[in-house]
Amino acid sequence: xxxxxxxxxxxxxxxxxxxxxxxxxxxxxxxxxxxxxxxxxxxxxxxxxxxxxxxxxxxxxxxxxxxxxxxxxxxxxxxxxxxxxxxxxxxxxxxxxxxxxxxxxxxxxxxxxxxxxxxxxxxxxxxxxxxxxxxxxxxxxxxxxxxxxxxxxxxxxxxxxxxxxxxxxxxxxxxxxxxxxxxxxxxxxxxxxxxxxxxxxxxxxxxxxxxxxxxxxxxxxxxxxxxxxxxxxxxxxxxxxxxxxxxxxxxxxxxxxxxxxxxxxxxxxxxxxxxxxxxxxxxxxxxxxxxxxxxxxxxxxxxxxxxxxxxxxxxxxxxxxxxxxxxxxxxxxxxxxxxxxxxxxxxxxxxxxxxxxxxxxxxxxxxxxxxxxxxxxx
Amino acid sequence: xxxxxxxxxxxxxxxxxxxxxxxxxxxxxxxxxxxxxxxxxxxxxxxxxxxxxxxxxxxxxxxxxxxxxxxxxxxxxxxxxxxxxxxxxxxxxxxxxxxxxxxxxxxxxxxxxxxxxxxxxxxxxxxxxxxxxxxxxxxxxxxxxxxxxxxxxxxxxxxxxxxxxxxxxxxxxxxxxxxxxxxxxxxxxxxxxxxxxxxxxxxxxxxxxxxxxxxxxxxxxxxxxxxxxxxxxxxxxxxxxxxxxxxxxxxxxxxxxxxxxxxxxxxxxxxxxxxxxxxxxxxxxxxxxxxxxxxxxxxxxxxxxxxxxx
Numbered sequence: 053x054x055x056x057x058x059x060x061x062x063x064x065x066x067x068x069x070x071x072x073x074x075x076x077x078x079x080x081x082x083x084x085x086x087x088x089x090x091x092x093x094x095x096x097x098x099x100x101x102x103x104x105x106x107x108x109x110x111x112x113x114x115x116x117x118x119x120x121x122x123x124x125x126x127x128x129x130x131x132x133x134x135x136x137x138x139x140x141x142x143x144x145x146x147x148x149x150x151x152x153x154x155x156x157x158x159x160x161x162x163x164x165x166x167x168x169x170x171x172x173x174x175x176x177x178x179x180x181x182x183x184x185x186x187x188x189x190x191x192x193x194x195x196x197x198x199x200x201x202x203x204x205x206x207x208x209x210x211x212x213x214x215x216x217x218x219x220x221x222x223x224x225x226x227x228x229x230x231x232x233x234x235x236x237x238x239x240x241x242x243x244x245x246x247x248x249x250x251x252x253x254x255x256x257x258x259x260x261x262x263x264x265x266x267x268x269x270x271x272x273x274x275x276x277x278x279x280x281x282x283x284x285x286x287x288x289x290x291x292x293x294x295x296x297x298x299x300x301x302x303x304x305x306x307x308x309x310x311x312x313x314x315x316x317x318x319x320x321x322x323x324x325x326x327x328x329x330x331x332x333x334x335x336x337x338x339x340x341x342x343x344x345x346x347x348x349x350x351x352x353x354x355x356x357x358x359x360x361x362x363x364x365x366x367x368x369x370x371x372x373x374x375x376x377x378x379x380x381x382x383x384x385x386x387x388x389x390x391x392x393x394x395x396x397x398x399x400x401x402x403x404x405x406x407x408x409x410x411x412x413x414x415x416x417x418x419x420x421x422x423x424x425x426x427x428x429x430x
Numbered sequence: 431x432x433x434x435x436x437x438x439x440x441x442x443x444x445x446x447x448x449x450x451x452x453x454x455x456x457x458x459x460x461x462x463x464x465x466x467x468x469x470x471x472x473x474x475x476x477x478x479x480x481x482x483x484x485x486x487x488x489x490x491x492x493x494x495x496x497x498x499x500x501x502x503x504x505x506x507x508x509x510x511x512x513x514x515x516x517x518x519x520x521x522x523x524x525x526x527x528x529x530x531x532x533x534x535x536x537x538x539x540x541x542x543x544x545x546x547x548x549x550x551x552x553x554x555x556x557x558x559x560x561x562x563x564x565x566x567x568x569x570x571x572x573x574x575x576x577x578x579x580x581x582x583x584x585x586x587x588x589x590x591x592x593x594x595x596x597x598x599x600x601x602x603x604x605x606x607x608x609x610x611x612x613x614x615x616x617x618x619x620x621x622x623x624x625x626x627x628x629x630x631x632x633x634x635x636x637x638x639x640x641x642x643x644x645x646x647x648x649x650x651x652x653x654x655x656x657x658x659x660x661x662x663x664x665x666x667x668x669x670x671x672x673x674x675x676x677x678x679x680x681x682x683x684x685x686x687x688x689x690x691x692x693x694x695x696x697x698x699x700x701x702x703x704x705x706x707x708x709x710x711x712x713x714x715x716x717x718x719x720x721x722x723x724x725x726x727x728x729x730x731x732x733x734x735x736x737x738x739x740x
Contacts, residue, residue: 057532060517064517267479269504427482428482428483
């Protein structure tokens with residue numbers, strides 16, 4: 053009996069194009085869209101050297117220290133400036149044609165000419181200020197203690213960092229990952245569409261086909277378990293396809309704990325199915341209304357977990373922390389996040405346990421609602 | 431008795447859908463439940479099947495009390511729902527196989543039964559079709575095949591011919607008679623009196639959840655005073671003539687409208703002759719003449735004061 057029901061349920065769900073679209077095709081499309089959008093964000097975050105000019109006049113030629121400082125800042129792959137040495141007229145022309153972001157006139161004090169104000173102009177000004185402060189400090193020290201010249205020059209050449217950056221984990225910070233975590237979590241919750249259908253197709257007061265099934269000599273809960281098992285196998289397989297697509301095609305790095313990522317997806321798939329079954333079991337509304345509610349709730353949960361606006365996750369965590377624990381999408385993203393960033397599994401375990409608890413609550417509620425065998429109205 | 435329903439009461443708030451309804455169905459019968467929409471036919475079926483909770487009464491099927499867990503009883507029941515109840519994602523064959531498989535575990539037997547069901551409803555050429563590709567008539571046939579493929583002893587059909595073409599309807603009715611000849615007891619609900627008259631061996635007329643009459647069609651017709659309905663195309667009938675006609679022996683009512691004279695007579699012989707003699711004697715010009723025996727609609731009309739189609 054199990055094999056018979058499972059086989060036909062499997063066929064039914066696989067042939068339900070609408071359901072397959074939302075649970076597989078849509079997440080794949082969204083993943084591709086995210087990938088294309090965020091690749092450009094990566095490119096925009098690479099620092100490009102700032103185009104500047106310095107006016108080639110007598111003051112400039114006489115200021116050897118400044119020439120050396122500019123020369124150092126304009127050399128190498130990680131250079132700060134692409135430097136042009138030009139006459140003042142030429143520098144003006146370059147600035148007018150937006151070929152440079154500003155030019156420097158070596159005067160006392162130093163003069164920076166710009167047309168706009170912005171990040172690049174601020175960097176040029178910072179560089180000049182830093183140079184002026186250093187020169188001023190050196191002059192002051194030498195005036196007080198001319199003998200310190202040798203040591204001073206050595207110290208200037210060997211700057212010491214008194215602050216050391218230490219990573220809390222072995223993982224590199226990657227903000228974009230959070231979007232993909234939300235995407236996987238949202239896809240897990242889209243399993244609720246299948247879960248909803250499983251209840252619709254077994255509640256005689258919702259669909260005619262369920263009336264026929266209820267009239268058959270099969271225990272309703274056994275039938276439900278067969279059906280939901282088929283739905284779970286399909287949905288979890290779809291999630292594995294999505295994970296494989298993200299990891300092997302789009303080359304998204306989820307860290308070394310692939311097994312736990314799969315386990316989290318497994319839990320997410322179960323949570324999604326049980327959530328859908330729960331929503332569907334709650335009332336006697338039409339299937340269309342239930343689907344609208346499920347999609348709406350899923351999108352809201354995804355929004356609150358930071359899929360559309362990353363800071364929302366932190367706002368909710370600070371302002372309404374309870375909501376973070378009740379939101380399955382947030383629990384999933386947080387579980388993925390913990391796996392990636394934290395060496396310890398304690399935070400992951402908490403999220404996984406909370407997700408499991410939510411799933412059990414949904415399943416118990418569904419059981420209590422659908423166990424009735426007679427209906428008040430059909 | 432195959433079914434024995436006693437004193438069924440079902441209320442939806444203030445509305446009484448079944449009002450102390452009692453009836454029994456004998457083995458080998460085609461038992462018709464006839465009544466207008468909203469009379470309680472489907473509610474009665476759902477209560478019998480233990481799908482619907484009822485407020486009072488009891489139902490025995492095959493001599494045992496029917497409950498939602500009575501799987502050994504359910505195994506011998508087939509149901510054809512009023513609304514088509516099939517999976518759109520499964521083909522015709524798969525749908526029949528799926529529902530048959532809920533009753534029959536033996537694979538070889540199941541295959542034979544499914545093949546027979548396909549043959550029976552004439553869907554051989556459509557086994558690989560999905561329900562959405564079928565016409566209304568073919569879809570109804572699939573709906574029926576899903577209900578009886580496991581060859582149950584009792585088949586309950588809830589308005590299986592709603593909204594289909596006459597050709598498909600005739601085929602379905604023939605099929606029901608065939609199933610009955612093969613030994614199935616059938617409960618057939620409909621608001622089409624012609625169908626019920628054609629196939630049912632015994633009929634219960636329902637109105638507002640109450641059984642207002644039960645019996646064979648002849649027994650039901652015998653319950654009313656109407657014996658014959660004589661319709662005459664006639665011209666220039668005066669009020670005086672109508673008055674004299676009403677006083678003829680065994681005439682129940684006379685109505686003249688749009689040049690059609692409708693005379694209802696009581697039971698008895700020579701009613702037509704009496705009317706024709708009167709028409710000739712009065713010199714009334716007439717055209718076509720029809721003479722009809724009472725229908726179940728007339729029974730319903732006389733018992734409730736309203737038409738079945740209302």
